[in-house]
Amino acid sequence: MAALSVDSVRYSYKQVDALRGVSLQVDSGRFVALLGANGAGKTTLFSIISGLYRAHSGSVSIMGHSLESETLKALAAIGVVFQKSTLDMDLTVLQNLRYAADLQGISRKDSRQRIDSSIELHNMQSYSTRKVGALSGGQKRRVELARALLHKPSLLLLDEPTVGLDLNSRQEFVSHVKSLCHSQQTGVLWATHLMEEVTTDDQIYLLNSGNIIADGTTASLLEKYQQPDVAALFNEVNKQYTDDRNVHGEPS
């Protein structure tokens, strides 16, 4: 089943078209990477999928629920890790998680159990009673991930979640999310501009100037474009798109 289905979504900021008819799909238990340079439209697309903005046209459905007509059911099925840290720095890790559990309507008894197992699952035992403001970047990201998964969402959205992390923390975080994706059958949409976060069996969508310019598994795209790695593939596809645009003009 499709955890997320985005169909022909358009959005513009005054005169600037941020998304020009984006369509994509994320299946349950699948890790899907949305690759795009800064300004490609990733954050706008995430803001639409998470209900912060409303698409000017097109549709989004989450676990079969239309974001337009069944907003609350659709929102209940997603967990979001935003690009910027959205934790309350003055509260402890536990207090942040309790707050999230309350927002999601989880009962106190359930939330205690879920928070305990979440702390264990994400290895946060050593700092669960510390204020978030005192944690390292990697630790904060783990807390954000734990918070996003607390209500057991069917779809997890991560908007450049590893920005600001060192290489080790980044790799650790990516593999942690991938293992969760497989073990909990959660569909994951991972936006990034860091090519090393994508492996050959991942499904990828390449976003450029608000258009999806290529999609498929990494392996199939590497073969199609005859490129040795994801970084080279990214450059090649973007170059072909830019050349094509220079010849034929902006797509409508």
Add this chain to the structure above:
Amino acid sequence: MNLSHALRCLRGVAVREALRFIGQRGRFFSALVRPLVWLFIFAAGFRSVLGISIIPPYETYILYEEYITPGLLGMIMLFNGMQSSLSMVYDREMGSMSVLLTTPLPRWYLLLCKLLAGVFVAVLQSCVFLAIAWFWDIRPPLAGYLAVLPALVCAGLMLGALGLLLSSLIKQLENFAGVMNFVIFPMFFASSALYPLWKMQESSLLLYWICTLNPFTHAVELIRFALYGKFSPLALVVVSLCTLAFLTAAVIGYDPARGFLPKKMSGAKP
């Protein structure tokens, strides 16, 4: 909307506000010091200059300190309303507002939770202020202490809703100084908080009308009457209508389709 979910959400938002408030002790004391300075110093100085005639709800001559106490309670609610506006803008800049707004509950309800949590903190402050004022010989009738609670809640809701509306209009945290200059001070000084309206009428008819039309005047009068066990229907009607208008405008302001939110949320870039 599921009722138990809605109540848990309200609890979560209220607990978070309370924890943040307790964590920032400086904020608690500064919020209390402001009205106390007015009560202890300003009112003491003005007592001899300003005579207060017998006007409802008072049945006898009163000291100036007693007159401005409801105004100072209004001041606490006003500053708290603006404080929650500031905190909303801050939350939006820090991103934590996104967490609240992606909660699977109607947006109007989420904003109402924020509003109620802010009012809860403001009412607590007001109770502490009244307790301190008691030692300063400000002693309204005992029933007044009970009757003033719903009046404080009504005033807090109106001023909090105004704060919510402002937070949907303010682009950046830096612009908040403008709110201080253009909203808080004019609202407070052009009201019946410090002087009775008939005094205003004596000095300027225009100022009198401005004060009469100021919703804060009605919030103060609602508190004043309630504190002395009386009821001002006009004040309640004005405060209720203003609350409804401010809250509706705030909900529109935070609507992703119609509001100003996408232009202001952090990360509002392609």
